[in-house]
Amino acid sequence: MQNESAITIKNLITRYGDKLILKDLSFEIPRSKITAIVGGSGCGKSTLLKHIIGLLKPASGSILVGGRDIVAMNERELNEFRRRIGVLFQGSALLNSMTIEDNVALPIREHARLNEATIKIMVKMKLDLVGLSGFDDFFPAQLSGGMKKRAGIARAMALDPEMLFFDEPQAGLDPITAAGLDELIMKLRDIFKMTLVVVTHELHSLFTIADHIIMLDKGELIFTGTVEQFKFSEHPKIKRFISRQVEEDKYCPEDYFNIITAD
Amino acid sequence: MDINIEDVGKGKKVSLSGEIDMHTSPELRKALLKLTKEKISPIIIDLKNVSYMDSSAIATFVEALKSMMSYKGSMRLCNLSPRVQEIFAFAKLDRVFTICKDIEDALSR
Numbered sequence: 001m002q003n004e005s006a007i008t009i010k011n012l013i014t015r016y017g018d019k020l021i022l023k024d025l026s027f028e029i030p031r032s033k034i035t036a037i038v039g040g041s042g043c044g045k046s047t048l049l050k051h052i053i054g055l056l057k058p059a060s061g062s063i064l065v066g067g068r069d070i071v072a073m074n075e076r077e078l079n080e081f082r083r084r085i086g087v088l089f090q091g092s093a094l095l096n097s098m099t100i101e102d103n104v105a106l107p108i109r110e111h112a113r114l115n116e117a118t119i120k121i122m123v124k125m126k127l128d129l130v131g132l133s134g135f136d137d138f139f140p141a142q143l144s145g146g147m148k149k150r151a152g153i154a155r156a157m158a159l160d161p162e163m164l165f166f167d168e169p170q171a172g173l174d175p176i177t178a179a180g181l182d183e184l185i186m187k188l189r190d191i192f193k194m195t196l197v198v199v200t201h202e203l204h205s206l207f208t209i210a211d212h213i214i215m216l217d218k219g220e221l222i223f224t225g226t227v228e229q230f231k232f233s234e235h236p237k238i239k240r241f242i243s244r245q246v247e248e249d250k251y252c253p254e255d256y257f258n259i260i261t262a263d
Numbered sequence: 264m265d266i267n268i269e270d271v272g273k274g275k276k277v278s279l280s281g282e283i284d285m286h287t288s289p290e291l292r293k294a295l296l297k298l299t300k301e302k303i304s305p306i307i308i309d310l311k312n313v314s315y316m317d318s319s320a321i322a323t324f325v326e327a328l329k330s331m332m333s334y335k336g337s338m339r340l341c342n343l344s345p346r347v348q349e350i351f352a353f354a355k356l357d358r359v360f361t362i363c364k365d366i367e368d369a370l371s372r
Contacts, residue, residue, distance in 0.1 A: 112285035114319055115292060121322035125354060159285070160317040191353045193346070 006031040006163060006195040007052060012061035014047060020219060021047055022058065027214055027224040032193045034185065036200055036210035038241070044219040045199045046167055052197065053087055053165055054078045065163075083111055086156030086164045090171055092148040094140040100127065100151050101136035107158040126154040130184060146177035153184065163195040164188060170202045178202065182209050203242065207231075215241070266294050271370060274305040280312035283320035291320065295327035304336030307369045311342035321356065328360065337361060339369040 007029040014022040022044050029035045029052075037045050050056040052063060054070050062069045070081055094103050104123045108114060114122075127133055130150040140148055149169055156164055166185070170178040182205050188194050189211075200206055206213070206227075213230045215223035217237050223230060230238065239245075264287035267278040275298055283291060298306055308324065310316070328338045341363040343351065351357045363369035 108285070108319075112319065114285060114289060117326055118288065118292060118319060118322045121325050122318050125318055125322065125325075128354065187353075191349060 004031055005029065006065070007197075008062075008064040009052070010062045010064070012048075012051065012058050012063065014044075014051065014056070014058045014219075022051070022216075023219045023221075025061070025216075025221045027221060029195065029197060029214075030212050031195050032189065033211040034189050034196045034198060034209050035212040035214060036198050036206050037214045037216065038199075038201060038206060039216035040201070040241070043216040045201075045216055048216065049165060049167055049197070049199050053085060054081055083159055084162050086153075086159070086161035088149065088152045088156050088164070088166045088169055090167045092140070092152035094148060094151055094155070096140050098139070099136065100132065100138050100140070100143070100154075103140070103151060104155045104158055107155065111159060122158070123154075126157050127151075129157065130154045131180075144177075146173050146181065149173070149181055150184065153188075157188075161194070163197070166196070166198045166200075168199055168201070170200065170205050175204075178205060179208075185209050203244070264290065266291065268294065268298075271307060274307060275303050276307045276309060276366070278309040278312070282315040283313060283323075284315065284317045285319045288317075288319040288323045292323045292326065295323065296330060299327055299330040299336065302334045302336065304331065304334065305369075305372075306331070306336065306338045307363075307366065308338065308340045309342055309366060309369075310340060310344070310347070311365075313344075313347075316347055321350075321354070324360065325356070337372075339363050339372060341365050341369040 005028040010026050012022050012025040025048070037048060039045050047056065051058055058071060062071050065081065070078065073081060101123050104126050105119050108119050108122060124136065127136060130153050132147060132150050132154060135143065135147070140151065143151060169181055173181065185196060185198065186209055189196055198209065210227050213223060213225065213227060214221065215238060222235060223233060223238055231242070233239070264279065264281040264283050269276050277294065324340065331338055339361040342365055343362060351362065361372060363372065
């Protein structure tokens, strides 16, 4: 039987200098489901994502993908691992000097020895998948924000990855375009049975697409479980997050005094 | 990936096995385009023993089908796994290819 967990994180600790960023995180990301990583700004969501995709090394802990610890991988092994995943970065990270077709074809040309005719068909299939048929010859600057995200997804899908990661995909999109993107993410789960991980703080999108939720608060894991469990959680920070309540005062008077009088 | 080609009437049956991915699909492309150059029709593709197929495999079938159009040839795909069938349906490729249940079905078309 296939392991139900696609990624297992054990005792992950990260520091920037003396500052503890991720505080001993342990959780699992289920296979063929959409997992949302949520939390307020600066809680460590994007940092966590960068660790899971092998862009950052933690101070300690392990990240097991398919039974292999990516923390212990050398650069060559990491490159092989990255070939099996797709990432949509916040700004879509398209190359502005290239057409959409060339942007999507780039990873295929880099990693495979395929005939150009085959690549052209593959790219057209990916663009059709994300609803961008006919935009092959456009440049990124000629596309709207939502279309750029779709083109970014087509490129992330270029090598048929087993897992796709999204860093705040709805950021900067109007609600209708964001809803279209949510629909596309769900389609990728349903049709391709992919494991999808979405960093987000958009509540509407979260409750629309997520099967599983991981919530961080100041680098600590405060929740891991299903959407239903999340909705009915009694954890005060989760309740505040769902009801969009402003955080209580961060500091007690002593802390504040120490901050403003520090050398 | 293994490719086994045999005669079936005026056409050929191409039995594939193993994984068809970006490393192996160039070999499949070479074999299929050789058949289309000889204007073989029908070409029956048996996917019964294919454990994995990526988009380069699908693109290769599309390319071969495209080259068959010049001589109005027919390509029939059979024994698709439910998952591959779902992907074909989603990409509307089930309207482009003749999808058959099994070899008998493909031969009877």
